[in-house]
Amino acid sequence: MSDDKICVAAIAGAFGVRGEVRLKSFTAEPEAMADYGPLSTEDGGATYSVTLTRPVKGGFAARLTGVATKEQADDLKGTRLYTDRDALPNLPDDEYYHADLIGLDVFDTGGVKLGAVRAVHDYGAGDMLEVFGPGLKTTVLIPFTNACVPTVDLAGGRVVADPPEGLFPDE
Template sequence: MAGADKVCVGAIAGAFGVRGEVRLKSFCAEPGDIASYGALSTEDGARQYIVTLTRPVTGGFGARLSGVATREQAEALKGTTLWAPRDALPSLPDDEFYHTDLIGLEVVDTGGATLGRVRAIYDHGAGDILEVVGKGLILLPFTRAVVPTVDLAAGRIVADPPAEDSDPAPAFDE
């Protein structure tokens, strides 16, 4: 399992072509940066690859990985995540965070009551959403209005969840 010293920067979606290239999905803010972090390792650290991007493809890049020479080797890596050393990544401004740093943080409301812990972060195109699991499941937009405070040192997020709508929208008549 990955620790705080590594960050997931991409995943192999399968083989690309017949000469050992892979289809690579980058999780980097600048997708092409995935090849600039040096050797990337598998999540368990058992294997390392130097990534050379060959061409853009739908949803990512065609890429060569060191030590992968055949389509069969490339196909066997499908689903493998690639991890960069934490110290190879750029530092972020005070109001930006790596998703991996938010996973597991305690979430409290503005009154200090515990809401749960961050289990996952989703980005479906309209901005990040925090999945908080405690007594139930809460999905919080990761905006300054809803999440005014992220304190990594204290391991805590302060959230001001939107009020629940006591009058749900009426059902549509068919």
């Protein structure tokens, strides 16, 4: 997967019998996924213009160009849809796209490597960085707040974390 593509939605299956799909949005403003131009599959093999028709439980019902039947919509279940990075808006200095954070090395304030960011989750109380690294049997979740993650250096490929005591072994 190229770094210039960002996943903005996934097809959760057919919606109805006339070729509509149910889309799950991965954008901050869920309906904005349709504003980023034609969306393509991960391999770039197919491109779809998206027209949102209505909100539904867990996402939106939408029409995709070239999808006219329930069977065609069913065949796309699980397909992730991507847009060009350039289509996304620029963010303020203290905000980041999840895709930019995944893979960054995580160091403590003393310069010791704690691991790398595997994922970013939001369980309703704010973003959490999922970190896995040396000496860990499972991943660790670090609150993505200024207090726990004072430095994000995208150019340097790292974040500096000051995690709550006891999250990592040998603290």
